[in-house]
Amino acid sequence: MVESTTPVRWLLRLLAIGYVFMLVAWPVGLLVQHTFADGLTTLTATLTDPGVVGALRLTALVTFWAVLINLVFGVTISMLLVRYEFPGKRLLSALIDVPLSVSPVVVGLALLLAYNGRDGWFGPTLEAHGIRLVFDLPAMVMATCFVALPLVIREVVPVLTEIGDDQEQAARSLGASAPQTFWRITLPSIRWAVVYGVVLSLARAVGEFGAVKIVSGNFTGRTQTATLVVEQQYQNFQQDAAYATSFLLILVSVACLVVVALLRPGRH
Template identity: 40%
Template sequence: MAVTRPAVPQGWMAWLLIGVGAMYLLLMVALPLGNVFYQAFRSGWGAYVEGLTTPEARHAIGLTLLVVGVAVPVNTAMGLVTAWVLARYSLPGKGLILALIDAPLAISPVIVGLMFILLYSTTVGMFREWVTWLGLKIIFAPPGIILTTLFITLPFVVREVLPVLESTGREEEEAACTLGAQGWQIFWRVTLPQIRWALLYGVILTTARGLGEFGAVAVVSGKVIGQTNTLTLHIERVYMEYQTIAAFAGASLLTLIALGTVAGQALLGQSEQGQKG
């Protein structure tokens, strides 16, 4: 089968469109990203490090890593199970299930935070009596931040893994079963190699989304300095207090993570294409 190569741009109209697209990317992506790092380092390396090593900044970074450290493994495991069940069984109401999985992508993060307040707040929450009886503190505490992050990041692993499982079918899994393989052996030796790239995509997206969440976390956290301030909330606070170097230092850290996510996706895509080739 002949490989069709991309056409070389010809004519002034083609180059004009390319120029317009490049200018748009420069103005909307490259310049804002570059300005984040310029603002972060304009007072030197010492001021940059100081902005990231204050007690408030260290706590914000640690809390963010804690939230992501819980949300990513949980949604990875649950996403794998959900995708496998949806791909391997004809469930009634499958369309509704998929719509519910996609709901976090459509609902405003602020509304997500309000939803959890109306469920778990000790004053207005639907489950306030249970929360009070159990002695739990969910809203305005790290558990509330973790719950909202779990909700926000729920779809990514499922949506990356499900199409791959549907396209590969279950023939190899059934063949392994007839040869005497057990459930975990089938997963590790048959299913996981088929979905590993999609799973990595999903984990990367889940991590990036969890690190950068602001709206839902801002609602349920209470923004208590040194207790419930994640890195995004810390950036907002110090910026509003005119600590611009500290704000842009934190923003540059999140930007580096985001760029690393994009680079990781690109490298995984190249590796996947190389193995297929």
């Protein structure tokens, strides 16, 4: 029986490897090849370009705030979904998955309609109080938070469900407060789920394009992130610079995943 299924197993493995190679490894490999076609010349020129450097800094700033916000709310919502029963729980769980099924461009347009200073629902009121969201950093952070919202939650919820609440109840019965129980019992149990969710959020935030383009206005030197720079460079026939900038974005995401894979134990 084993011998008869061995060829099938090998065929399935080859199909899986071939699929991943054609879809991921080969295109990324070609991007790296074009980036270093002239050695380090293209990459060095890109890293010294003020426009690219500014875009990378803005991308890092947007990513930092988006990941931090999603970390806080992601863990909070996860605790709410797993540890408590309340009306609308299933609806909340379904809404969390909306960013995975809605195009980022639609997200950006929705935020624009809601917070635009001229005819948005909340924009005129906010701008009357000196608060500007659209075409500025706050809207870019909001759009990035939206598209990366489910990543921390969907990593933490299964782990919280698996570990149960026995240890938490024991800690509370011994007089531990809610914050003490969370920091000493709950968080250590879910730390790797949190770390991996944060890394996935970081990778998603760094590469966000559609939603950010809509709400940022794509103003060069002010609201232009690295992904928007890639588009501009490619459209301006600066393909080498576009390849190099894309390589830097890929490098950040892959480096985070590799570090977590090396540090993370076999299970959460």
